[in-house]
Amino acid sequence: MSAERPILRSGATLALIAALCTALIAATFQVTAERIAANEKALLEQSLLPVLDGVFYDSALGDSRLVIPPPHALPGNDAAVIYRVYAGQQAAAALFAVTARDGFSGAIRILVGVDVAGKVTGIRILEHRETPGLGDKIDVTRSNWVYQFDGRSIGDPVFSGWAIRGDGGEFDQLTGASVTPRAVIKAMRDTLIYFDAHRAEIFSLPATEEGQ
Amino acid sequence: MTSGGLIERLQHGLWRDNPGLVQLLGLCPLLAVTTTLVNGLGLGVATLMVLTLSNGLVSATRRWIQQEIRIPIYVLIIASLVTCIELIFKAWFPSLDRSLGIFIPLIVTNCAIVARAEVFASRNAIGASLADGISMGSGFALLLMAIGAFRELVGHASILSGLDMITGGEPFNGLALADNGLLLAILPPGAFFSLALAVAAKNVLDRKRLASRKADMPRRMHQSGNAQT
Numbered sequence: 001m002s003a004e005r006p007i008l009r010s011g012a013t014l015a016l017i018a019a020l021c022t023a024l025i026a027a028t029f030q031v032t033a034e035r036i037a038a039n040e041k042a043l044l045e046q047s048l049l050p051v052l053d054g055v056f057y058d059s060a061l062g063d064s065r066l067v068i069p070p071p072h073a074l075p076g077n078d079a080a081v082i083y084r085v086y087a088g089q090q091a092a093a094a095l096f097a098v099t100a101r102d103g104f105s106g107a108i109r110i111l112v113g114v115d116v117a118g119k120v121t122g123i124r125i126l127e128h129r130e131t132p133g134l135g136d137k138i139d140v141t142r143s144n145w146v147y148q149f150d151g152r153s154i155g156d157p158v159f160s161g162w163a164i165r166g167d168g169g170e171f172d173q174l175t176g177a178s179v180t181p182r183a184v185i186k187a188m189r190d191t192l193i194y195f196d197a198h199r200a201e202i203f204s205l206p207a208t209e210e211g212q
Numbered sequence: 213m214t215s216g217g218l219i220e221r222l223q224h225g226l227w228r229d230n231p232g233l234v235q236l237l238g239l240c241p242l243l244a245v246t247t248t249l250v251n252g253l254g255l256g257v258a259t260l261m262v263l264t265l266s267n268g269l270v271s272a273t274r275r276w277i278q279q280e281i282r283i284p285i286y287v288l289i290i291a292s293l294v295t296c297i298e299l300i301f302k303a304w305f306p307s308l309d310r311s312l313g314i315f316i317p318l319i320v321t322n323c324a325i326v327a328r329a330e331v332f333a334s335r336n337a338i339g340a341s342l343a344d345g346i347s348m349g350s351g352f353a354l355l356l357m358a359i360g361a362f363r364e365l366v367g368h369a370s371i372l373s374g375l376d377m378i379t380g381g382e383p384f385n386g387l388a389l390a391d392n393g394l395l396l397a398i399l400p401p402g403a404f405f406s407l408a409l410a411v412a413a414k415n416v417l418d419r420k421r422l423a424s425r426k427a428d429m430p431r432r433m434h435q436s437g438n439a440q441t
Contacts, residue, residue, distance in 0.1 A: 032303035
């Protein structure tokens with residue numbers, strides 16, 4: 001009997017401390033939850049806005065989210081996310097969050113905006129781990145490289161033109177880095193082809209429920 | 213180790229027992245996030261807060277904690293505090309939180325924190341433990357900032373980029389001093405070089421001080437007139 005006592009006491013102490021710690025976290029969560037949710041919503045809108053240049057729309061950004069589970073023809077082998085924006089009942093543009101897996105180091109997450117006519121309204125790199133000083137020029141804070149796609153579409157240039165100049169394409173390369181721009185351009189091309197083939201269903205499918 | 217006053221604790225934390233420079237603890241975040249001064253400041257302040265609060269809590273509960281379960285309890289306390297700090301960063305410094313990424317939750321694994329709980333806070337009164345947390349935390353934070361500033365200056369040839377993550381407002385790319393920096397400093401090997409330089413600099417300074425004290429000693433003894441050996 002006497003041997004069990006310290007164990008019981010230790011267990012009780014641990015349980016008490018665990019309860020206190022849980023209470024501390026719960027209280028902090030209560031205080032911060034509202035601000036964190038607001039921050040996340042603002043961040044999403046802020047990240048979507050730059051690829052909607054020149055698009056007229058009146059629907060709330062981020063409300064019409066469509067998740068396309070794999071397998072799909074979009075870049076990347078995980079679920080692709082599409083945000084749709086509308087002007088009244090009319091489709092205005094679709095924003096694709098896709099992943100290029102063939103970058104120099106790790107996945108490159110790209111946001112591509114395409115208006116209803118199939119023209120690129122902007123692209124931004126959401127996340128990458130390309131080499132600082134070389135491949136990281138795909139990031140808009142480092143260079144203007146991503147702007148050259150604005151207004152392009154899958155017919156402009158034609159399929160073979162969607163490559164860097166060194167490969168016979170129409171787009172600028174980056175000094176010292178060719179793997180990175182190749183990956184981004186290929187992802188853009190495949191996104192535009194997908195948009196072209198699935199335009200009607202992209203805008204008519206119901207929004208995917210939150211938490212999926 | 214004695215509890216001592218705040219001044220003595222600060223001397224230990226900032227210089228003599230600096231967690232990063234001398235004890236070489238918490239190197240993973242130290243090497244990973246110090247690409248800019250602001251990143252170093254962010255993680256440094258977060259670590260400082262966790263270390264001070266965990267020292268305080270460990271010291272406050274030290275009389276009720278049995279020896280054999282003390283480590284799981286330290287882990288519980290530290291993990292809870294880190295979760296709270298992470299929530300606070302997400303709520304008030306969202307872009308800094310994104311910039312530091314996984315290294316905020318990874319403060320849990322910073323062995324400097326559990327080391328201070330075990331070595332100091334579990335054996336000393338609350339006041340001294342808080343002072344120790346502040347001193348050690350500041351020592352770690354200042355080292356993060358120094359290495360961050362050094363790598364940013366050498367690597368990007370700019371300073372204070374990302375200051376908007378703390379102050380809010382427009383994105384700030386830093387005060388540029390030149391067009392191009394030495395890329396190596398921002399890459400992972402640059403972190404090791406920078407830390408090595410910092411440790412070497414500290415050792416050189418310490419040795420110089422020791423040498424000048426030794427040089428002074430015989431003279432002083434002679435003056436006071438009671439030299440023994």
